[in-house]
Amino acid sequence: MTTTTTVDELSEWLVGRIEFYGRVPAGSFTVDTELTELGLDSIYAMSLCADIEDTYGVPLDPSVFEHWTTLRELAEGVVGRMRTV
Amino acid sequence: MVGARPAHAEFMQIWEEGYVSTSTSFEVMHTKSIMLLDGASLRRPDGELDRERILRFLDAAIGGLEFFRLRLQRGVLGLTPPAWVPDDEFDLARHVRFTDGVRTLASARLWDLAGHADGVMPLRHPLWRLRFTALDDGRVAVGMTFHHASFDGMSGMKLFSAMSRPSPELPDARENPFADVRPARAIELPLLAARGWLRRHDGAASAWRSYWSWKPTRRIRRLGGRILRPLRDRRSRDPGVRAAKLPPRHTDFRTIDAATAARTAAALGGTLSDLLVAATIRAYGDPGVVNLRYPVSARPVAADRPRNQVTDMQLFGTASLPLEELVPALRAQVVDRDLLAPPDVPGRQIGYATLLPWVSSPRYFCGALIEGIIPFAAGLGEDEITAGAILYNGRLSIGVTMQAHADVATVTEQLGRIMTGESSEIAATGRPV
Numbered sequence: 001m002t003t004t005t006t007v008d009e010l011s012e013w014l015v016g017r018i019e020f021y022g023r024v025p026a027g028s029f030t031v032d033t034e035l036t037e038l039g040l041d042s043i044y045a046m047s048l049c050a051d052i053e054d055t056y057g058v059p060l061d062p063s064v065f066e067h068w069t070t071l072r073e074l075a076e077g078v079v080g081r082m083r084t085v
Numbered sequence: 086m087v088g089a090r091p092a093h094a095e096f097m098q099i100w101e102e103g104y105v106s107t108s109t110s111f112e113v114m115h116t117k118s119i120m121l122l123d124g125a126s127l128r129r130p131d132g133e134l135d136r137e138r139i140l141r142f143l144d145a146a147i148g149g150l151e152f153f154r155l156r157l158q159r160g161v162l163g164l165t166p167p168a169w170v171p172d173d174e175f176d177l178a179r180h181v182r183f184t185d186g187v188r189t190l191a192s193a194r195l196w197d198l199a200g201h202a203d204g205v206m207p208l209r210h211p212l213w214r215l216r217f218t219a220l221d222d223g224r225v226a227v228g229m230t231f232h233h234a235s236f237d238g239m240s241g242m243k244l245f246s247a248m249s250r251p252s253p254e255l256p257d258a259r260e261n262p263f264a265d266v267r268p269a270r271a272i273e274l275p276l277l278a279a280r281g282w283l284r285r286h287d288g289a290a291s292a293w294r295s296y297w298s299w300k301p302t303r304r305i306r307r308l309g310g311r312i313l314r315p316l317r318d319r320r321s322r323d324p325g326v327r328a329a330k331l332p333p334r335h336t337d338f339r340t341i342d343a344a345t346a347a348r349t350a351a352a353l354g355g356t357l358s359d360l361l362v363a364a365t366i367r368a369y370g371d372p373g374v375v376n377l378r379y380p381v382s383a384r385p386v387a388a389d390r391p392r393n394q395v396t397d398m399q400l401f402g403t404a405s406l407p408l409e410e411l412v413p414a415l416r417a418q419v420v421d422r423d424l425l426a427p428p429d430v431p432g433r434q435i436g437y438a439t440l441l442p443w444v445s446s447p448r449y450f451c452g453a454l455i456e457g458i459i460p461f462a463a464g465l466g467e468d469e470i471t472a473g474a475i476l477y478n479g480r481l482s483i484g485v486t487m488q489a490h491a492d493v494a495t496v497t498e499q500l501g502r503i504m505t506g507e508s509s510e511i512a513a514t515g516r517p518v
Contacts, residue, residue: 022344041356047442
């Protein structure tokens with residue numbers, strides 16, 4: 001984890017995770033696609049939070065998805081939290 | 086003479102006390118799982134486990150984690166809940182076992198690989214134990230025994246993250262996190278509890294009002310329960326009671342592709358968890374209405390040392406219902422969980438099901454790649470079936486436990502096939518439908 005991670009880098013990483021989960025076809029979404037269209041049910045929301053904490057050291061509760069509704073917003077939010085640590 | 090180090094204690098929550106209230110409940114809540122490791126770096130050229138290397142890694146990876154150094158301390162006269170205190174006689178090697186020789190995963194009793202034969206953990210020391218076994222396919226099985234009093238599913242996943250590493254390198258050793266404190270003694274717990282209570286409130290007046298917001302009868306019942314615990318424990322040791330609470334059980338497991346299962350669940354209108362519950366009901370194949378206990382988050386996650394933050398709801402259904410109807414029906418019950426609660430939930434309770442999401446990237450333990458974790462959900466001894474699943478690195482490992490007379494292999498096989506969409510049939514165990 002590095003506090004110099006950019007929003008673009010984190011966005012790219014998030015895209016990779018969503019593709020790995022296999023809930024939606026690779027290439028069928030962008031960082032501005034609504035999270036509700038990415039197949040993120042409660043289980044995968046928790047898994048994504050675990051992945052973010054595991055990789056970037058930022059603990060997240062799935063309730064953040066009520067406020068960050070796209071991968072770009074999620075990346076911006078996580079990077080913002082990284083910089084306040 | 087009391088040492089200069091301050092006393093340390095973390096009090097259990099109300100709902101956790103039941104897990105340790107009697108010797109039988111304590112034994113029932115021993116929670117087991119098997120971690121499968123790539124054994125290449127953990128075995129000597131002769132195939133035997135490299136015990137020194139494993140212990141060295143364990144010392145670095147978990148010796149400095151608070152969870153592994155806390156033991157249970159009951160309060161004097163039952164005036165407070167039990168508390169977690171540092172084990173001043175902590176010895177990591179005490180909690181680690183090694184199996185001589187080599188075993189086969191397929192034929193070995195999974196219960197033995199998980200450490201069941203090692204018996205009940207002593208309360209005098211931290212409640213965890215690892216058993217390492219070399220397997221004939223080159224892998225190493227790590228039987229993990231923890232106690233449900235010290236964690237729930239979600240905090241357990243965080244524990245796995247803390248224990249493991251993103252790479253195989255030996256981690257830097259960490260200091261004893263309790264070097265500057267000492268274990269609180271039983272007689273100190275009431276004062277520590279009172280101080281903690283005052284700190285959580287805005288002044289003595291606020292604390293006083295909060296204290297009396299509980300009905301006195303409720304406090305008296307709790308206190309009475311603790312004082313009478315030895316009597317209740319004596320009853321729980323009755324051979325007939327123990328036989329009913331701890332019947333012989335056996336287990337099986339399946340590992341499936343998580344994305345395939347997730348697409349199957351989505352196509353049916355539910356989540357992976359919904360599908361697990363539906364598959365359990367369907368594979369079990371009882372012709373009547375049954376229900377399963379199912380954990381849901383009950384409380385805001387506490388900022389400090391959250392352990393058990395979930396409560397169980399009951400999901401009901403019948404195996405005769407097609408999956409296309411059963412899965413959405415279960416989803417609706419989860420969404421509207423406040424509408425129906427015990428004892429109004431229909432059906433005969435048959436057991437428990439839970440699905441835990443961990444990370445989707447490879448992790449390493451003792452320098453070896455974690456290939457999977459087979460969970461055996463902490464059910465009640467009288468449960469007819471428990472199904473636990475962990476989502477890790479793109480795979481879903483499902484551990485099923487049933488009573489010894491049941492056909493766990495057939496039910497587990499069918500449960501896995503339902504999860505992947507290969508089949509929707511009830512397991513062919515010969516049970517009348």
